[in-house]
Amino acid sequence: MGSVSTTSRGPRRAPASRTADGAVPYDAEVLVIGAGIVGLSTAYALTRAVPGTRVTVLEKEPGPARHQSGRNSGVIHSGIYYPPGSLKARFALSGSAEMAKFCAEHAIPYELTGKLIVATERAELPRLHALIQRGRQHGLPVRELGPAQIAEREPHVRGLAAIHVGTTGVCDFAEVARHLARLTSAAGGELRYGPGAEVTAVDRRAGRGVAVRTADGSVLRARVLINCAGLHSDRVARLAGDEPAARILPFRGEFHVLPLERRELVRGLVYPVPDPAFPFLGVHLTRGVHGDVHIGPNAVPALAREGYGWRTAGAADLAAALGFPGSWRMARRHWRYGAGELRRSVSRRALTETVRRLLPEVEPGDLLPAPAGVRAQAVLRDGTLVDDFLIDEGPHTVHVLNAPSPAATASLPIGREIAQRALAALRLV
Known part of the structure; x- marks a missing residue:
């Protein structure tokens, strides 16, 4: 699950006393599971939409943004990649400007740098031109660049042609998550984190909301449950009695950084032309807000849901993945792409060859290992990689089953969307 806030977990709650009519009172109107940036933005949105709403966030980690939200390249995406009408496009287009404004208002490090999407082979030029048209459809400030103009912006980058997208930037998403936690707490929300806050059981009764048991033995009752558990979201959905349409399969994204004396090779953000068949953007170059230059990520199957290295394996996670028909169908469909990703994972020379296409x-x-991230990729039974947000609803529950990039960029409008769904469910309880 995501991570939580700066507030310490409170004492174990005693069993709730009954009201005069014998009913057990609710501990909160809304329980949010997971304190990554999406869970925290949802909790924050609830406190703003209806001040006084009792919101409790449960997180099994000792601090906020310990998984996807704190293990990424920190890019504020413009939305240029996403098909018009998709949730990803809608959320990214509004979320990028809103995220920049939020960072400015709360003194969180950010910078609107713009970025280059660079074609290095002639076969990529049609896809690059299609991205230009899509950017214009979205109303984005896009410019076509030739080799000389690429060199003006990025002297060490080489390409046949490029797009410059002016609304892309970088920020510190982990700090955004921590600030959302502080704002939620200041508005009266309760934030519980640590191993004892891990959800172990969910009991849902018609017309009476949900009861959640945590690892420390506490039981909390709420009218509505919001599942923002990221890598564990499908498991939480099944605990609640719902059968999600997709299974979460973990993909590890491995990053590298340039040494301090080689950072001048990259001034801003440089991306390859993505393959539209995959929900991954390819190995890219990112100068972050703190001056470090990240290279990556690739995308390889992780051996555990929280498998941040090849030595981390989970027998239960592996058995579940291998027993899911969608895993094998996905592998048969995309084995060539996967083989290339695996090769770059185990061979520094193979990764260098890929990076040299741009640099x-x-x-x-020059490629120094950096902390990896694990993407919670939703996969359907037919092997299809879910490439958009997937939000399911059940009685008294809202499940966020797929929150792909640009989830961090668009976390503020996504949080409002999820909060509105929860508030609608509240009115039915």
């Missing part, structure tokens, strides 16, 4: 001067010794 010819890079050497294998």
Whole structure:
């Protein structure tokens, strides 16, 4: 599950006393499971939409943004990649400007740098031109660049043609999550984190909301449950008695950084032209708000839901993945792409060859390992990789089953969307 806030977990709650009519009172109107950036933005949105709403966030980690929200390249995406009408496009287009404004208002490090999407082969030019048209459809400030103009912006980058997208930037999403937690707490929300706050059981009764048991033995009753558990979202849905349409399969994204003396090779953000068949953007170059230059990520199957390295494996996670028909169908469909990703994972030279398509001067010794991230990728039974937000609703429950990039960029409008669904469910309880 995501992570939580700066507030310490409160004492174990005693069993709730009964009211005069014998009913057990609710501990909260809304329980949010998971304190990544989406869960925290949802809790924050609830406190703003209806001040006084009792919101409790449960998180099994000792701090906020310990998984996807705090393990990424920190890019504020413009929305240029996403099909018009998709949730990803709608959320990214509004969320990028809103995220920049939020960072400015709360003194969170951010910078609108713009970015280059670079074609290095002639076969990529049609896809690049299609992205230009899509950017214009979205009303984004896009410019076509030739080789000389690419060199003006990024002297060490080489390409046949590029797009410059002016509304892309970088920020510190982990700090955004921590600030959302502080704002939620200041508005009266309760934030519980640590191993004892892990949800172990969910009891849902018609017309009476939900009861949740946590690892420390506490039981909390609420009118509505919001599942923002990220890597564990499908499991939480099944605990609640719902059968999600997709299964979460973890993909590890491995990052590298340039050493301090080689950071001048990259001034801003440089991306390859993505393959539209996959929900991954390819290995890219990112200068972050703190001056470090990240290279990556690739995308390889993780051996555990929280498998941040090849040595981390979980028998139960592996058995569940191998027993899911969608895993095998996905593998048969995309094995060539996967083989290339695996090769780059185990071979520094193979990764260097890929990076050199954009950055010819890079050497294998320039690629220093950095902390990896694990993407919670929703996969359907037929092997289809879910490429948009997937939000399911059941009685008294809202399940966020797929929150792909640009989830961090668009977390504020996504949080409002999820909060509105929860408030609608509240009116039915």
